[in-house]
Structures are given as C-alpha cells and as structure tokens.
Amino acid sequence: MTRPDGNGTHLTPSGIRRLIREDRFGGFTNLAASDYVQGNLMIVPADAADEFEGFCASNPQALPLLGRSEPGDARIPALADDLDLRTDVGAYTVFRNGDVAAVVPDIADIWRDDLVAFVIGCSFSFETLLRRGGVRLRHLDEGNVSAMYVTTLPTVPSGRFGGPLVVSMRALTPADAIRATLLSAAQPRFHGAPVHIGIPELIGIDDLQNSYGGHGLKTLRADELPVFWACGATAQLAALHARLPFCITHHKAHMVLTDRLIEEIAA
Amino acid sequence: MTRPDGNGTHLTPSGIRRLIREDRFGGFTNLAASDYVQGNLMIVPADAADEFEGFCASNPQALPLLGRSEPGDARIPALADDLDLRTDVGAYTVFRNGDVAAVVPDIADIWRDDLVAFVIGCSFSFETLLRRGGVRLRHLDEGNVSAMYVTTLPTVPSGRFGGPLVVSMRALTPADAIRATLLSAAQPRFHGAPVHIGIPELIGIDDLQNSYGGHGLKTLRADELPVFWACGATAQLAALHARLPFCITHHKAHMVLTDRLIEEIAA
Numbered sequence: 001m002t003r004p005d006g007n008g009t010h011l012t013p014s015g016i017r018r019l020i021r022e023d024r025f026g027g028f029t030n031l032a033a034s035d036y037v038q039g040n041l042m043i044v045p046a047d048a049a050d051e052f053e054g055f056c057a058s059n060p061q062a063l064p065l066l067g068r069s070e071p072g073d074a075r076i077p078a079l080a081d082d083l084d085l086r087t088d089v090g091a092y093t094v095f096r097n098g099d100v101a102a103v104v105p106d107i108a109d110i111w112r113d114d115l116v117a118f119v120i121g122c123s124f125s126f127e128t129l130l131r132r133g134g135v136r137l138r139h140l141d142e143g144n145v146s147a148m149y150v151t152t153l154p155t156v157p158s159g160r161f162g163g164p165l166v167v168s169m170r171a172l173t174p175a176d177a178i179r180a181t182l183l184s185a186a187q188p189r190f191h192g193a194p195v196h197i198g199i200p201e202l203i204g205i206d207d208l209q210n211s212y213g214g215h216g217l218k219t220l221r222a223d224e225l226p227v228f229w230a231c232g233a234t235a236q237l238a239a240l241h242a243r244l245p246f247c248i249t250h251h252k253a254h255m256v257l258t259d260r261l262i263e264e265i266a267a
Numbered sequence: 268m269t270r271p272d273g274n275g276t277h278l279t280p281s282g283i284r285r286l287i288r289e290d291r292f293g294g295f296t297n298l299a300a301s302d303y304v305q306g307n308l309m310i311v312p313a314d315a316a317d318e319f320e321g322f323c324a325s326n327p328q329a330l331p332l333l334g335r336s337e338p339g340d341a342r343i344p345a346l347a348d349d350l351d352l353r354t355d356v357g358a359y360t361v362f363r364n365g366d367v368a369a370v371v372p373d374i375a376d377i378w379r380d381d382l383v384a385f386v387i388g389c390s391f392s393f394e395t396l397l398r399r400g401g402v403r404l405r406h407l408d409e410g411n412v413s414a415m416y417v418t419t420l421p422t423v424p425s426g427r428f429g430g431p432l433v434v435s436m437r438a439l440t441p442a443d444a445i446r447a448t449l450l451s452a453a454q455p456r457f458h459g460a461p462v463h464i465g466i467p468e469l470i471g472i473d474d475l476q477n478s479y480g481g482h483g484l485k486t487l488r489a490d491e492l493p494v495f496w497a498c499g500a501t502a503q504l505a506a507l508h509a510r511l512p513f514c515i516t517h518h519k520a521h522m523v524l525t526d527r528l529i530e531e532i533a534a
Contacts, residue, residue, distance in 0.1 A: 174464045181448050182460060193449060197441045198465045198492045225465045 040232030090254030098243030139217035147216025152204030163241035295520035307499030322428035357521030365510030406484035414483025419471030430508035
C-alpha cells in the first residue's frame with residue numbers, strides 16, 4: 001500500500017519511473033507526483049488498435065484518450081520523453097484469449113513488434129484538482145485508493161469491444177459531493193462529472209465490499225454519500241469482452257506516470 | 268392547487284398578473300408563464316431597507332436580488348412595466364412584530380408611503396432550465412410544487428436579519444441530481460448549485476413530511492435522492508428573526524411574475 005510518508009509525493013514523475021524501473025517503488029501511484037497527469041495503460045495488437053481507439057471515442061467519459069504509440073514502439077514522447085511502457089509501470093496484467101494470464105512487474109520479455117500502447121485519462125488527476133478545490137478525500141487521508149466497481153451500466157460497443165462500465169467510488173460528505181461534481185464536470189479528459197451518486201444498487205452495485213480488484217476504500221460514514229465516476233478500468237473489462245488473443249494493461253492502481261502537469265491537459 | 272390544465276402556462280406574465288389582480292387566478296405560479304422569471308417578494312419599512320439589502324448581499328445564494336423599489340412606490344419597472352406589487356401577487360403574508368398577522372389577497376389598503384419592495388430570484392426559474400436540460404421534475408408532473416424546509420444551516424447575519432437557511436427540495440433520480448447540480452450551478456441569480464443532497468438529517472431535516480408551509484411534494488421513490496437548494500423563503504424567517512414592526516412577503520408559492528425572459532437574467 002502506498003503511504004503518504006513514502007509514496008513519492010515529492011519526487012518528479014521521471015524520478016518515480018526510474019525507481020519503478022529499478023524495482024524500488026512498489027506502491028500504488030495515486031499520491032505519487034500528484035501535480036502530474038497519470039493514465040491507464042492498454043496495450044493491444046496492431047490489428048485491434050483502431051478498433052480499440054474507436055471504442056474509446058464511443059465511451060469518452062470512461063476512456064478519454066491521452067496518447068497512442070506507434071506499432072512496436074513502447075514510447076509516447078508526447079507524454080514523457082524517457083517513458084518506456086515496458087518497464088515504467090509498477091505492475092501489469094497480461095490477458096490471453098480473454099482470461100487473465102499473469103500479473104508481472106515488467107513486460108520487456110513479452111513485448112512484440114506489433115503492439116500498440118494507449119494511455120487513457122485517470123481519476124487520480126482529478127483527485128488532485130478536487131483536493132485543491134477543498135474536497136476532502138478520506139481514502140487518501142487514510143493512505144488508501146478509491147475502490148472500483150463493475151456496474152450494470154453498459155458501454156457503447158465498438159467492434160469486438162463492449163461490456164459493462166467500471167466506476168471508481170469516493171465517499172464524500174454531501175457538500176463535498178456537490179463541490180466534487182462541479183469541479184470534475186469541468187475535466188472531461190479525467191472522466192468528467194460523476195455518473196452516479198447515492199444509490200449504488202441502481203447501477204448494479206449490491207455490496208460496496210465487493211470492489212473490482214478487491215482493493216480501495218469501501219466503507220461509508222453516516223455523513224457520507226458514495227459518488228461514482230466512470231473509470232479507465234472499463235478498458236480491462238472490454239478486453240475480456242473482446243476475447244483478444246493478447247493484451248496487456250496496468251494492474252490495479254499502478255498507473256502510467258507522465259511528465260505533463262495537470263494544467264497542461266486539464267480543461 | 269395549480270394544475271397543468273389551467274395554470275396559465277400559455278398566458279403571458281402580464282395576462283396572468285391581470286387575472287390575479289381581478290381575483291381570477293388563485294393557483295400557485297410555478298407553472299405559469301414558465302419562460303419568464305418569477306421572484307420572491309419582501310416588503311419592509313424604508314428604515315430597514317438598506318439593512319435587508321445588506322442581508323441579501325451577505326446571503327446571495329438564498330437571496331439573489333433582482334430588483335428594489337423606491338420608497339412608497341409599489342412598482343419596479345425594470346422587472347415589468349405595469350407591475351403593481353400591491354395587487355399582482357396571488358397571496359401575501361403580513362408580519363407584525365415578528366409574528367404572522369394575516370394572509371391576504373392584496374395589500375392596497377395597508378400600503379404605506381415608507382414601504383420598500385424587494386424582488387428576489389426564485390427556483391421556479393431554474394426549474395424551467397432544468398426541464399429544458401432533460402431533468403424530470405416529478406413534483407411538476409404531479410401538479411405540485413417543490414417542498415420547503417427550515418434547516419439548521421445558518422445564514423450570515425446582517426443587522427437585525429439572520430436566522431436559519433430555508434431550502435427547497437426536489438426528488439430526483441441520481442442521474443438527474445447530477446444533471447440538475449451542473450445546470451443550476453450556472454445560475455447564481457436563481458440560487459445556483461444545491462446546498463445539500465441525499466442525507467437531510469445532516470441539515471436538520473428529520474422528517475420530509477414536515478415541510479415549511481406544509482405544502483409541496485414531500486415523498487421520495489426508491490430510485491430518488493432529495494436534492495436541496497437555498498430558497499428565497501429564507502427572507503421570511505429572517506423577517507421573523509428581525510422582529511420587524513411590519514413587513515409583507517408573498518405567501519407560499521404565489522410569486523411575483525415579471526416580464527423578463529429567463530434568458531435575460533440567467534447567467
């Protein structure tokens with residue numbers, strides 16, 4: 001678990017990427033270099049790349065595209081000069097034929113010349129903006145990350161890609177829920193406004209304890225509402241839905257760290 | 268009760284004011300001439316007028332000032348040429364020494380040369396904008412008005428004026444609650460964003476059946492959240508708090524109808 005006292009808050013993104021590359025940073029990245037944009041990672045074979053980009057375009061709230069690599073190239077210089085997507089993410093999930101095949105610390109040995117990498121906006125970036133706007137994020141105060149849930153809300157299918165919307169949840173006081181709604185709505189590249197608030201059963205979440213991946217803050221205090229945003233992990237479910245022969249994503253809350261300040265990409 | 272089939276929806280504001288003046292329109296005004304701005308009415312003696320205006324300025328979310336008359340003048344030409352605030356409101360509450368003294372259909376006989384009238388923005392105007400934005404307002408579909416509640420949230424005192432914030436409540440699905448939050452936030456002259464959502468006990472509302480004035484839609488369906496906005500009726504509680512020797516307000520949902528299109532005053 002990432003802790004506020006050792007989470008890289010005061011390091012630059014490139015410094016943290018170097019630590020990750022050297023296996024010296026094992027935590028979630030949500031509090032790491034929090035003035036900079038982080039992203040979800042999705043790597044697919046080139047013959048599925050345009051199809052996946054179309055799926056992102058059809059579901060921009062869940063999957064706001066921040067960058068796409070050339071085939072076989074694990075770099076996206078527009079996001080960071082020295083970024084190497086084979087080694088610079090803390091943990092990867094490898095999918096084969098629609099099943100999780102492995103969770104691995106790097107993918108240099110399984111990289112292929114036909115792979116295309118996508119980086120997709122992440123709520124960790126708007127969390128920084130929410131905190132700057134005075135919203136208390138209890139999961140961060142408690143050294144935790146937001147929990148994710150698979151909903152019954154559908155995505156807009158595109159080619160082989162489809163399946164349910166995945167959301168992230170934050171426990172907020174009602175006043176902060178209103179403030180967070182207004183602040184996040186102004187940030188379409190980081191998922192925009194919430195998709196749901198207050199009654200999780202209505203979107204197919206019957207038990208907050210049953211989060212996607214199992215991690216994250218899953219409890220509510222009596223003065224808190226659960227507020228749900230579209231989540232980039234939607235791409236992982238879509239990859240399973242598509243039963244791609246091969247694809248790779250970041251694992252849990254181990255995100256891609258970019259060198260772009262939030263202000264550069266924010267609305 | 269105002270009903271959709273006879274509520275003046277297709278009449279102009281001046282036409283409805285004439286009907287009110289002739290005692291031929293007795294309903295609430297929430298669906299009357301709904302493309303036009305409506306307002307709360309507050310009439311105070313001239314020696315309290317600046318003090319009341321200061322209270323509005325200190326509490327702009329509840330009391331966004333739309334117009335103020337000259338002393339002794341019951342007209343505010345900027346809001347409507349032929350508006351006569353002594354006769355053109357469906358019902359008035361008369362306060363004397365901090366108590367409700369009477370509810371009357373006009374105030375021509377108790378008008379005084381030292382009275383100053385204030386018209387204050389009203390949520391009925393943003394309701395039109397919410398509906399245009401696709402939000403379902405069940406209370407309107409059911410021929411009702413929004414319910415009001417006295418909260419434990421304080422106003423910012425100014426002179427003799429102070430007391431609790433009064434709010435209006437709308438029962439909304441979570442998706443509509445988010446949409447309504449975003450739409451109303453853009454309208455500071457019609458109360459702006461909600462002040463609370465979802466957990467009424469947190470703002471001192473223990474029983475939704477116990478609404479201020481007793482009227483309005485007070486029930487929630489299983490798929491609805493209660494969403495609360497600051498309300499111009501806050502001025503009525505402030506008048507009681509100030510124990511003014513004399514003041515007059517509109518009664519319940521009998522609002523001042525202006526000739527200003529919502530677009531003219533909206534943000």
